[in-house]
Amino acid sequence: MTLTVFDKIISDRGSRYAVSGGPAATRAEVAALLAELRQNKRFAKATHNTWAAILSGEGVRDDDGESGAAQIIQQMLERAGLTDHVVIVTRWYGGKHLGGDRFRHVVDAVRHYLAQIGR
Known part of the structure; x- marks a missing residue:
């Protein structure tokens, strides 16, 4: 298995x-x-390692405390048709609440990943 990491993107x-x-x-x-x-x-010390995957048609995910974020990742994987693949969005909390912007950052991070792997 090969893990691809794009660090410090946002x-x-x-x-x-x-x-x-x-x-x-x-x-x-x-x-x-x-x-x-x-x-x-x-990465072990990150505030959140939120992830989702589509495994043989079954969606699995874990918000890791970032409520709702894994569902966004899963929906994006479904739209991209990316199956048997996991995407993990990592966040280090900076001390200020981001409100709804945190979801925009999750979307942007997944878009970055999909673009980098040619999806």
């Missing part, structure tokens, strides 16, 4: 975002990619 009011992902056909492969990401201490 910064807003102290919060910073990264996006990662890779092929994953099972929940075990998703867990392995998340474990690989968290081996990097910086």
Whole structure:
């Protein structure tokens, strides 16, 4: 399995975002990619590692405390037709609430990832 990471892609009011992902056909492969990401201490200490995947037609996701964000990732994967793949949006909280802008940043991060992998 290969994890692709795009770090420091968005910064807003102290919060910073990264996006990662890779092929994953099972929940075990998703867990392995998340474990690989968290081996990097910086990502392990992130406020949120929100993720979603479409595995053989079944959507699986985890908000990791960023309520509603994983659903956005899942919807974007469905629209892009990207299956058996996990996308993880990482946020380091900067001390100021972003309100609805946090969802815009999740969308922008996923768009960045999809563009980089040619989707």
